[in-house]
Amino acid sequence: MDWMAWTWPTALFFATIALLLIVFTVLAIRFPETPRVGVLRIETTRGDRLFITLLGSAFINLAWLGLVSGPQWGALIVCLVFAAAVFRWV
Template sequence: MEWMAWTWPTAVFFIIIASTLVVFTILAIKFPETPRQGVLGMETTRGDRLFITLLGSAFINLAWLGLVGAHQPYALIVCLVYAIAVFRWV
């Protein structure tokens, strides 16, 4: 696996994503949710909002790298605010 250049930050990232998916699966089984309509005008579930959050966070991080540079911890703060907004209003 040396060709994949695994580092601790990369491993932690994938562990967090996998853990999030497991938690959301358990939540969907224990607490079924009916879709709700938010500001986008379409019905979304928890899983939809998670996907929108992950996709948006990827774009936020790419834009941050292109515009600001290497201070990624600040981009994480922006992503957390974005995630809260998505889960609250979308």
């Protein structure tokens, strides 16, 4: 990790993203899915919903940093609720 001067939280973040991509790839191969239409009225697959979740979570964290003076773990809770909503209704 020293060659990039990463901190453990940064390495853990990128390892989690890599693990999610691997898990979703295995799920797509093992259990093929047909797209479904949710609240947004667009067809989405598991991978689409993962992308929406990651992108939305990035914006939630940026907004939290800019607007809230509280600890960052609060944004994590908001992101988890957002992810549950995306995978349930989108």
